[in-house]
Amino acid sequence: MSGARHRKLAMLNLALFDLDHTLLPLDSDHAWGQFSVKIGWRDPETFAQANTAFYEQYKSGTLDIHAYVRFATQALRDLRGDVATQAAAAHAEFMASVITPAIRPSALALIDKHKAAGDTLILVTATNSFVTAPIAKAFGIEHLIAVDLVLDANGIPNGDIDGVPSFREGKVTRVEQWLGERKLTWGDVSRSAFYTDSINDLPLMERVTHPVATNPDPNLRAIAQTRGWPVLELFND
DSSP states (O other), X not given: OOHHHHHHHHOEEEEEEXXXXXXXXXXXXXXXXXXXXXXXXXXXXXXXXXXXXXXXXXXXXXXXXXXXHHHHTHHHHHOOSXXXXXXXXXHHHHIIIIIGGGOOHHHHHHHHHXXXXXXXXXXXXXXXXXXXXXXXXXXXXXXXXXXXXXXXXXSOEEEEEOSSOSSTHHHHHHHHHHHHHTTOOGGGEEEEEEEEOOGGGHHHXXXXXXXXXXXXXXXXXXXXXXXXXXXXXXXXX
């Protein structure tokens, strides 16, 4: 098979989705923190103050992702006994009580539209993989690019990030790594759409062929309007 023929067969269309406030009308990382307080894993007052401060930093584009991940995974490190079983049970309850009720038909319809078009779907999120892997499955999205966590000998996050965090410019890097693992580059992608609400995702918005500002924050909305990008209000149902 010639190189040109192989490249033609390899061409694909990508549909990339941010998660928080894009496919979900909430921030799953922030919600998991609140849930960990509810089940008694964290002190309500001190945790709430810090969690809210980090969330405000994220919205303003000033978040230190490494500091946040150390904070967000502390509860798992503080558990005793069979941590893996406790964590799995807690996440199942989190999915049932918080995430599943928040999944909107409009978000599922958007995903189904891209599936019907034969696109390859990837969830690209700055929330860690512990929180988001079950959520990706709930949406029926096969591929997940999330913040990967360094695990200790018992499989518990030690507070460090494994590799490049999928945050800001890191989302572009991680998508390129995903392509590279399949011996592909951006040149093999015919069409690439990216849906996000956040100004933090501007680097990836500028890299794809079809950026869509979805439920956008004020900064991203202003940029989208200036550049003529589509604005999608997914939660106006």
